[in-house]
Amino acid sequence: MTKSLKRGAALLLALLLCLSACAAPAPQQAEGLRVACTTYPVFLFCQTVCAGTDVEPELVVDQPLSCLHNYTLTMSDMKVIENASLLALNGAGMEEFLEDVLEDRSCLDCSEGLELLWNEEEGEPDCHTWMDPANAAVMVNNLAAGLSEADPDDADTFRANAEAAARRLEALGTALREELAPLPCRSLITFHDGFSYFARGVGMEIAASVEEEEGSEASARRIRELVALIDEKQIPAVFTEVNGPDATAKALAMERPVRVGTLSMLMSSEGVPADLQGLDAYEWALRQNARAITEAYT
Numbered sequence: 001m002t003k004s005l006k007r008g009a010a011l012l013l014a015l016l017l018c019l020s021a022c023a024a025p026a027p028q029q030a031e032g033l034r035v036a037c038t039t040y041p042v043f044l045f046c047q048t049v050c051a052g053t054d055v056e057p058e059l060v061v062d063q064p065l066s067c068l069h070n071y072t073l074t075m076s077d078m079k080v081i082e083n084a085s086l087l088a089l090n091g092a093g094m095e096e097f098l099e100d101v102l103e104d105r106s107c108l109d110c111s112e113g114l115e116l117l118w119n120e121e122e123g124e125p126d127c128h129t130w131m132d133p134a135n136a137a138v139m140v141n142n143l144a145a146g147l148s149e150a151d152p153d154d155a156d157t158f159r160a161n162a163e164a165a166a167r168r169l170e171a172l173g174t175a176l177r178e179e180l181a182p183l184p185c186r187s188l189i190t191f192h193d194g195f196s197y198f199a200r201g202v203g204m205e206i207a208a209s210v211e212e213e214e215g216s217e218a219s220a221r222r223i224r225e226l227v228a229l230i231d232e233k234q235i236p237a238v239f240t241e242v243n244g245p246d247a248t249a250k251a252l253a254m255e256r257p258v259r260v261g262t263l264s265m266l267m268s269s270e271g272v273p274a275d276l277q278g279l280d281a282y283e284w285a286l287r288q289n290a291r292a293i294t295e296a297y298t
């Protein structure tokens with residue numbers, strides 16, 4: 001090696017050493033399990049399952065959206081994914097928007113074993129699984145199983161937390177069904193088609209969802225159909241979503257004396273009281289939905 005080449009190599013090495021020394025400090029718990037959750041509900045379930053351990057789940061997407069379809073990841077979302085050793089997914093097709101990013105990553109699919117509803121129009125499973133507390137119980141157990149594999153030392157805690165959570169979710173489902181049981185109208189008109197599991201969980205049905213295409217308001221023809229449906233089933237209210245548009249609901253309210261209520265799909269922490277975490281936040285949001293329906297229907 002010539003003198004100048006040697007000098008060049010030494011300089012390069014010095015540069016590399018400096019670069020690694022100057023790089024951002026290693027994240028905390030660099031050696032432990034670092035789990036990132038793609039959606040807010042999975043994050044809440046994961047918080048509850050990880051309680052009492054050193055595992056602190058992170059949330060990938062926390063934007064004020066009505067739903068995640070066609071979402072584009074931001075740089076900071078990507079950083080959360082890059083930093084994770086395990087990605088907890090909602091599954092059932094919800095993560096289509098980050099399919100490329102998931103390749104070669106260690107993933108935990110919370111939808112395993114769920115009885116999925118089928119979305120006829122889209123020709124794919126309905127991915128809004130978390131909206132039924134019975135599904136949430138399955139998701140919590142899936143999380144406990146996957147986390148235990150990745151972090152066997154905490155397996156007993158994960159399992160105990162999941163068992164307690166499943167019992168609580170069962171009680172929540174019962175409470176919601178009891179609250180809504182006296183309502184004479186059993187049909188809901190929502191904007192987004194993300195409430196079928198919720199309706200199933202609380203013993204109601206979705207008569208129609210307004211949205212024909214992602215985020216689009218109804219056409220004049222669709223409004224006529226919805227008005228006919230309101231008359232036929234004597235539906236006293238229509239529902240928009242947190243962060244969803246409301247022009248169609250308002251148009252329907254001009255045609256018929258229907259109230260306009262708001263339901264949450266719990267797509268982000270927006271609107272959820274800041275002191276609520278884990279299942280407390282999930283239960284709060286579902287109880288808010290039941291209250292919104294009760295108020296609009298009585």
Ligand SMILES: [Zn+2]
Nearest residue numbers: 067068069194
């Ligand atoms: Zn959706």
